[in-house]
Amino acid sequence: MKTKVAIMGYGNLGKGMELAVQEAQDMELAAVFTRRDPASLSIQSRNVPVLPIDEVKKWQDQIDVMLLCGGSATDLPEQTPAFAKMFNVVDSFDTHARIPEHFAKVDKAAKENGKIAVISCGWDPGMFSLARLYGNAILPQGKDYTFWGKGVSQGHSDAIRRIDGVKNAKQYTVPIERALNAVRSGEEIELSTREKHTRECYVVLEEGADAASVEKAIKEMPNYFADYDTFVHFISEEELLRDHVGMAHGGFVFRTGKTGPNKENSHVIEYRLKLDSNPEFTTNVMLAVARAAVRMQAEGQTGCKTMLDIPPAYLSPKSADELRAELL
Amino acid sequence: MKTKVAIMGYGNLGKGMELAVQEAQDMELAAVFTRRDPASLSIQSRNVPVLPIDEVKKWQDQIDVMLLCGGSATDLPEQTPAFAKMFNVVDSFDTHARIPEHFAKVDKAAKENGKIAVISCGWDPGMFSLARLYGNAILPQGKDYTFWGKGVSQGHSDAIRRIDGVKNAKQYTVPIERALNAVRSGEEIELSTREKHTRECYVVLEEGADAASVEKAIKEMPNYFADYDTFVHFISEEELLRDHVGMAHGGFVFRTGKTGPNKENSHVIEYRLKLDSNPEFTTNVMLAVARAAVRMQAEGQTGCKTMLDIPPAYLSPKSADELRAELL
Numbered sequence: 144m145k146t147k148v149a150i151m152g153y154g155n156l157g158k159g160m161e162l163a164v165q166e167a168q169d170m171e172l173a174a175v176f177t178r179r180d181p182a183s184l185s186i187q188s189r190n191v192p193v194l195p196i197d198e199v200k201k202w203q204d205q206i207d208v209m210l211l212c213g214g215s216a217t218d219l220p221e222q223t224p225a226f227a228k229m230f231n232v233v234d235s236f237d238t239h240a241r242i243p244e245h246f247a248k249v250d251k252a253a254k255e256n257g258k259i260a261v262i263s264c265g266w267d268p269g270m271f272s273l274a275r276l277y278g279n280a281i282l283p284q285g286k287d288y289t290f291w292g293k294g295v296s297q298g299h300s301d302a303i304r305r306i307d308g309v310k311n312a313k314q315y316t317v318p319i320e321r322a323l324n325a326v327r328s329g330e331e332i333e334l335s336t337r338e339k340h341t342r343e344c345y346v347v348l349e350e351g352a353d354a355a356s357v358e359k360a361i362k363e364m365p366n367y368f369a370d371y372d373t374f375v376h377f378i379s380e381e382e383l384l385r386d387h388v389g390m391a392h393g394g395f396v397f398r399t400g401k402t403g404p405n406k407e408n409s410h411v412i413e414y415r416l417k418l419d420s421n422p423e424f425t426t427n428v429m430l431a432v433a434r435a436a437v438r439m440q441a442e443g444q445t446g447c448k449t450m451l452d453i454p455p456a457y458l459s460p461k462s463a464d465e466l467r468a469e470l471l
Numbered sequence: 472m473k474t475k476v477a478i479m480g481y482g483n484l485g486k487g488m489e490l491a492v493q494e495a496q497d498m499e500l501a502a503v504f505t506r507r508d509p510a511s512l513s514i515q516s517r518n519v520p521v522l523p524i525d526e527v528k529k530w531q532d533q534i535d536v537m538l539l540c541g542g543s544a545t546d547l548p549e550q551t552p553a554f555a556k557m558f559n560v561v562d563s564f565d566t567h568a569r570i571p572e573h574f575a576k577v578d579k580a581a582k583e584n585g586k587i588a589v590i591s592c593g594w595d596p597g598m599f600s601l602a603r604l605y606g607n608a609i610l611p612q613g614k615d616y617t618f619w620g621k622g623v624s625q626g627h628s629d630a631i632r633r634i635d636g637v638k639n640a641k642q643y644t645v646p647i648e649r650a651l652n653a654v655r656s657g658e659e660i661e662l663s664t665r666e667k668h669t670r671e672c673y674v675v676l677e678e679g680a681d682a683a684s685v686e687k688a689i690k691e692m693p694n695y696f697a698d699y700d701t702f703v704h705f706i707s708e709e710e711l712l713r714d715h716v717g718m719a720h721g722g723f724v725f726r727t728g729k730t731g732p733n734k735e736n737s738h739v740i741e742y743r744l745k746l747d748s749n750p751e752f753t754t755n756v757m758l759a760v761a762r763a764a765v766r767m768q769a770e771g772q773t774g775c776k777t778m779l780d781i782p783p784a785y786l787s788p789k790s791a792d793e794l795r796a797e798l799l
Contacts, residue, residue, distance in 0.1 A: 162730060166611055187732070243796055268799045270605065270740075273783055275798045277598065280759040280786035281752070283494055329745065402490060402755060404515070408747035412598075415743070417657065419736035424609070427730060431608040451794055455601055456779040458608035466779055468571055470603045471596045 156212035250447035274414035278398025285400025294392030308352030329409035578775035602742035606726025613728025622720030636680025657737035
């Protein structure tokens with residue numbers, strides 16, 4: 144029996160999820176739900192209905208897991224608690240500071256209705272959270288370092304676009320090689336914000352805008368850019384659309400720590416992701432989590448969970464015997 | 472209430488475990504058991520009894536987890552099933568090919584007595600197994616690569632010592648940088664045994680032994696050396712004891728995979744360990760697992776487990792709320 148999943152939202156994440164489901168031998172796509180006019184969507188999968196979001200209730204008994212592919216700013220804070228009343232759900236809520244609040248709402252909805260909801264799945268939060276947790280549990284005396292990039296930061300790109308005279312912009316967060324190597328060597332150094340990342344901005348100006356004042360506005364913007372070495376490159380819109388549409392991202396999580404009678408032994412744990420497609424990697428993580436959610440519910444678990452709560456073996460389609468023989 | 476643990480065996484692992492317990496705020500060392508004369512052991516911890524192994528039965532109600540710090544060749548195949556009848560136990564059984572057999576014996580003993588036994592904890596098997604599992608679950612279309620080193624291989628060192636004319640020897644397994652970089656670039660290459668690792672041998676000859684014939688015997692030894700580029704260095708016993716007594720080790724687990732409508736997007740997951748002390752890192756992993764074992768038993772779980780079965784949050788002394796707020 145295949146696990147029946149549905150996709151809520153057909154943007155970059157929804158499209159990545161459809162591909163992920165096609166690769167999974169044990170999964171079947173039952174439906175795609177959208178807030179847009181279903182007739183306007185052309186999906187890859189054959190014989191899968193595209194349905195308006197208000198029909199979702201009718202599908203309660205036909206779907207094992209609803210894969211929520213909306214955004215963290217406005218979609219998921221509403222959708223995850225709402226749909227956790229009807230379905231097991233998985234989301235990729237990534238506003239770190241608001242996770243406890245999101246968790247509480249989703250937990251209540253899921254528990255009251257006997258469902259499992261797994262939030263904040265992807266790479267950060269997600270795989271990077273796991274790397275931090277394992278590192279901290281194993282090396283209790285130590286330091287954490289997370290580096291992001293090279294990849295586009297949506298928030299920083301938006302901040303540039305809001306400046307007068309800017310037509311379009313993309314901002315890359317870039318980890319500084321010297322800092323990576325220092326951490327990798329096991330030195331337990333303190334790194335300032337400026338020492339960890341640079342910010343590379345590709346900016347398209349409005350006709351007649353003043354490049355110097357735009358550059359100044361970017362570099363002096365508090366929180367976003369002032370604490371970093373920021374590099375501004377003015378390019379044409381044509382160049383932006385040709386060279387800067389990729390969705391690559393990634394980063395590094397380090398845990399360094401000391402052991403020994405005199406703390407003379409250094410240990411370095413490094414977890415690195417290099418991703419050509421941020422949304423496709425995220426949906427692959429979410430789909431593995433969907434598999435685990437079904438198993439956890441079958442055990443009688445309900446409520447809100449994160450990847451920190453999932454026995455790793457539950458993410459794999461293989462049996463425990465196979466995993467022990469092949470991967471342990 | 473602190474978790475009461477005991478250490479079985481006081482070699483390199485047992486000593487590392489004692490240090491690990493001292494660092495853990497939520498753990499208390501109740502006793503150290505040894506097959507040697509207890510009076511001959513001088514341990515670090517004050518007010519902790521050192522006891523002969525045949526007194527272990529009396530301690531059944533006073534220990535939450537027995538940490539088995541013996542070796543995989545002869546100790547653990549006997550000890551883990553035997554002690555899983557009396558205690559929750561954690562071991563670092565690392566003979567990969569014999570894990571299914573070890574699992575079956577330990578599972579029976581633990582289940583019949585309502586105990587949890589977690590086997591094969593450490594870095595490989597252990598953290599590397601987790602890296603392989605997560606990688607496979609997330610990138611189902613892809614390839615696995617595990618590299619070990621730089622570090623001493625006990626098995627290969629022993630093989631050299633068995634050659635006529637060899638007084639002592641240490642063998643380092645060294646991953647080949649070119650291969651690491653090729654995998655890291657996302658190329659899904661096939662690597663032969665020779666392309667992944669070299670073998671560096673430091674050999675002390677017996678008085679009058681023939682260096683050339685020893686070197687030939689090493690380099691042509693099937694399975695151990697014949698398939699590798701092997702480098703033999705003859706040194707004095709003094710040099711061996713001065714320069715080659717460290718217990719550093721480590722390695723790399725990669726999962727590379729493709730996603731996208733035309734599999735055009737590459738992803739690289741890299742998990743790297745660089746460890747100054749192999750036994751101290753291993754015992755730190757085992758101790759975090761001991762914490763999880765107590766929680767799993769409290770939930771009503773029994774039988775044999777591996778790290779693949781453990782919800783990651785259970786490894787940490789922090790609460791689920793703290794973990795979500797701080798590490799997710």
